[in-house]
Amino acid sequence: MSRPSPTRVSFASVTHNNLGTVRKLNSVLFPIKYSEKFYNDIVLPEVEDFCQLVYYNDIPIGTMCCRMETQGEETKLYLMTLAVLAPYRSRGIGARSLQQLVDSAAAYTPRKITSIYLHVQVSNDDAKRFYERHGFKEVGLYTNYYKKITPHDAWILQREIEPAAKPADSK
Template sequence: MGDDRERERERVLLAVLRVWPSSSLTPARTRAPLLSQSPMVNESRPSPSRVSFAAVTPNNLGTVRKLNSVLFPIKYSEKFYNDIVQPEVEDFCQLIYYNDIPVGTMCCRIEVQDGQAKLYLMTLAVLAPYRSRGIGSQSLKHLIDTAAAHAKPKINAIYLHVQVSNGDAKRFYERHGFKEVGLYENYYKKITPHDAWILQRDIEAVSGSEGK
């Protein structure tokens, strides 16, 4: 039953990609390899329609690949796809659905240093025809809430890189509580400008989540 549903969702996604011109699906800033920072800005019209999420699994990984091929100007490695289906990150690697249509992806990895766990936001993007509907904001809120409720390990912060030319993305994340904590010079090797802001939001654990 689950496999049949995923096949139907993938069929719907392919239909969407056929209907919309490729130019309308191209990310706003195709020079940046990490476009988690740009496709969901300018969300002035939050949508009342249903936004839902599902963990990335081997069953829906094909849908993730198709979405990423449209959303990002780079080809992700097999290691990337192997990593995002691991059980320990299933809460943080999610397909984004709009009225049961797969329209975006959100993937993080857990980094632990000196006993402190952080989430690194690798990708967060929504197909162009579905932007300006509040989907990016709802997705980011879902991630923040999930991180706050997570206890094993306890997540202390979420961070990401934003290309210094991408002021819209920086403002988007700042509206959701992220702050600039540093500048990574020459972060981007194949695009210009090479530098990236480091944005971070500290996470406060939800009361009672320690036992989860």
């Protein structure tokens, strides 16, 4: 009996060269149109580890995009978008994407990232459960967060980030 070939999930930083693919995916995945500022910001060098195209067997099927927010000594990642096309859901790809993001945040060395946070529309119970299964906790409610879609309110979910373990000295 032959085994099915393993599915390859891979990630690539968002660049000017693949920005058109991100735009197309976002137009299908999200109920809002993102601004030019959003697209200009996701190709900045400091977020290349946190703004990624998600591939399934070399086919682009999702995106995740973050921005860094620093106040004083604290730096957080704000997860602006994370989505996978409907035919590819329930295959662990979203979980792999989120783990990739958490691992990248933990390993980031220019500054310590303390947490990742995001907004989830209050009507999106599936998304809330997904994030909670992956270590996110509800930390607040933002009323009237969404201006152009209903319901307007959003849960604020957050996950603390522990820095990646440093390899022990081998003497």
